[in-house]
Amino acid sequence: MHYFLSLIIIISTSAFAELTPINDTNLSNVNGQNGAAIGFVWDNVYATGEDIKLTLDFDSGIPLVFTDFYWVGHDSARKGDDVYGGNVGSYDDPFFLNIQEESITLTDGETITGTTLVTAFPEGSYKGSNLDAGKMDLGALMTLEHASGNTDETWLLFNGMHLDGTYLKSWAPDGGGLAMSGEINFHADELIFQTATIAGAPSNNPNSAWQISGFDLYLPIGHSLYQPATLTISDEQQVVFEIAAVNSNTAAEFYAAPTGSIRAENISLNDWNAGASYIEGIQLQHLKVQTHDLN
């Protein structure tokens, strides 16, 4: 595996000067005052791993294998000497962790307060601009080895992608457990699913791929304090993901919040050009996903 990473932590030198040991009593009182933030800049980062092999072995006996992983600067070579890295965040707008106090007053007058831990990609190193500086290329080769002996090989290529503005908040609700909310902001210049049996793949041959260009996804996942999302394991050992239902007491906040959207400027499949596709105004008033065994 090859990698190059320069991680820069942004904390003012004056802040270092103020650091003193904290005793247990004081530590237990730390509940996340606003401003306890720490910023990161991932500068010139890339990773390539031809030898990495991730195998998901399903009960059906057909393993799903991911190999030839790479994460490099946009339009960088995927292998060899021409690989260069990309950036996540800038000194002015870093990837950051923050602890903050939040409160919200509901329709019936009840005020909910809480301390949230925020993990966030920068707001704008790419977002809203055409700069390539914040974009990365991500790819891997997915291999399915069927019981028949046939093998499906597909390159999954995310070109010019970034997650600017994506964040995850977590907090401890009154009833216990861990609650979450967040927003997914995902952009990719191109999403390509390309069969690897074609000579020279991955390539830019549009006749051999499912290609989505100009892809943007914005999706709120719950809302902090009043519409929590939870991820738990059931008694049957199944995964349960739930976004709490809106109710008449939280409806005003919910309907005033931004709605989700998914847009693709163009979708082509093999030699068929399907044009633009989009979904607008997505509001998740409740979602519960519980896995179960298929056999």
Added chain:
Amino acid sequence: MRLAVMTCLIASALVSPVILAELHPMTDVAMAKQSGKGVIEVSETLAGQVTQPGGIDVSFTRITIGADIDINANINRLVLGEGIRQDGLDNSDNADRATADIDFANISLGTIDSNGVVHDFKIVDPYIEFARNNSGDLIGFRLGFGEVNGTMGVEIKTLSGDVQAVGQLSLGPLTINLDSSAHNVREDDITDDLLGIDIDLGNFQNMTFTGTNNLYIGLQSTAINYPKLGAGAQGTAQSGFWLNLQDGVTSPGLGLDSIIPISVSNEHPINRFTGYF
């Protein structure tokens, strides 16, 4: 790098102790059960197993997720395949509406009743399936569902696909079932199978799904017969975006103005809280 590690440790320590207090380590027994066995199933349909238009060879790979999804959501607009079709086909009576293969507005999944109770739309075992020709090229892709139940509100502007639905025409206390179908690209009408009356698809705003299976939306570069799943009918998916919905669907509340085009009925189910329409 040591500085980075140290800083990460400090950052971790700043996490609310209340949050950390709720995390419990998994036991070995519980961990041993977390293999995800059976939750995801991969299956293959070999070339030749499903007869294809033109006799071409197409193989399929389907990935199914074992999941029960209860969802209540509103979506302002769903548009798939916007622009002029490569084959130029258009079966819409109104050219202004036929700007996309599939164009749905004001979609609601589930309902909220007058008591503020949220009723979900239920989806079981979603799957994705890829179709390849004998050169290995991807020529089709579909997103489907093992079974769906619940109420969906929608204003259909244009539809491409095989749709079979029962429109329930209300005449006072009398309800007449109109078996109706549409099997084409960029349609804005659905045709009553008995009388041959064209009903504007915009009237089918209230759709009730009961054990509906074989429901999928696909995108194909050429006409494909996908493997048939479940009892619901299924035709050949044509090029472009294509919806198959031919099982367990009723649209109650059609009025006479649905078949006599005086105006478009507005029987959209309610899926917002009172005061927030």
